[in-house]
Amino acid sequence: MFNAMSIAGSGIGVSRKWMDAVSDNISNLNDASPTSGKAFQARYVEAQAVNYGSDEGGVRVSGVKLGSAAGRTVYEPSNPIADKDGYVRYPDIDLGDQMGQLMMAQRGYQANLQVVNRAQESYMAALQLGKS
Amino acid sequence: MTSPISGLSAVGSALSTTGVPSTSPLDPASGGGGSLGVDTGSGLAGAAGVTGTDGTPSTSGADFAAILGGGVDKLQGLQSTSDTMAVQAATGSATDIHKYMIASNEAALATQMTVAVRNKALEAFTQIMQMQA
Numbered sequence: 001m002f003n004a005m006s007i008a009g010s011g012i013g014v015s016r017k018w019m020d021a022v023s024d025n026i027s028n029l030n031d032a033s034p035t036s037g038k039a040f041q042a043r044y045v046e047a048q049a050v051n052y053g054s055d056e057g058g059v060r061v062s063g064v065k066l067g068s069a070a071g072r073t074v075y076e077p078s079n080p081i082a083d084k085d086g087y088v089r090y091p092d093i094d095l096g097d098q099m100g101q102l103m104m105a106q107r108g109y110q111a112n113l114q115v116v117n118r119a120q121e122s123y124m125a126a127l128q129l130g131k132s
Numbered sequence: 133m134t135s136p137i138s139g140l141s142a143v144g145s146a147l148s149t150t151g152v153p154s155t156s157p158l159d160p161a162s163g164g165g166g167s168l169g170v171d172t173g174s175g176l177a178g179a180a181g182v183t184g185t186d187g188t189p190s191t192s193g194a195d196f197a198a199i200l201g202g203g204v205d206k207l208q209g210l211q212s213t214s215d216t217m218a219v220q221a222a223t224g225s226a227t228d229i230h231k232y233m234i235a236s237n238e239a240a241l242a243t244q245m246t247v248a249v250r251n252k253a254l255e256a257f258t259q260i261m262q263m264q265a
Contacts, residue, residue: 006238009230013228013231016228016230113230127241130252
């Protein structure tokens with residue numbers, strides 16, 4: 001009955017998961033790993049339309065992809081986990097890129113919230129039809 | 133809304149066929165009263181059909197009960213979803229706050245819609261019952 005609100009609700013959910021992924025990436029930005037293992041892999045949320053082309057609208061998270069495991073190798077001989085050449089693995093995450101994605105996720109969240117509010121106002125205005 | 137007007141026109145045609153324009157609407161046992169009952173039903177069904185939950189307009193009196201019952205069931209479903217989510221939000225196990233807010237808003241809207249349908253139906257019924265000879 002109130003399809004616009006639930007479709008925007010699915011958009012809010014995906015934006016929230018996007019913000020979770022960006023927050024995870026930013027908080028693990030400086031994770032050092034030994035060169036023998038894998039670096040912290042950035043998390044990317046895959047969004048897909050729900051039942052594309054049918055009457056049912058909305059978006060859902062179809063999966064989570066991980067970034068590169070190689071990361072960047074940095075010369076840090078003073079680090080306790082550095083290998084014999086003095087190299088340590090850091091994740092290959094760009095802070096500026098993540099902040100840009102955070103802003104996009106926040107604006108997406110706000111846009112879907114606006115849709116919910118406007119749809120609710122429209123439905124309530126329809127309920128006033130015929131009132132003297 | 134066209135249904136109360138069609139109801140009035142049907143009553144008018146019933147009056148013209150009986151040929152007694154002044155006394156038949158007041159007597160529920162007469163033929164005018166019987167057709168009055170059917171027209172009230174179609175008027176109420178028309179009022180419900182305009183704001184029906186599945187959007188299909190209905191003009192027969194038998195479908196009004198089904199539409200109203202379906203509307204109340206859906207309202208009950210929305211209210212119970214909203215209550216479950218309220219409990220989850222209070223105990224801290226809810227994962228999405230927006231889901232609860234949207235569910236509670238949908239329940240409030242459905243409640244208002246049910247009340248509006250009932251008010252319109254009551255208004256149509258009262259108008260017809262208030263018709264003088």
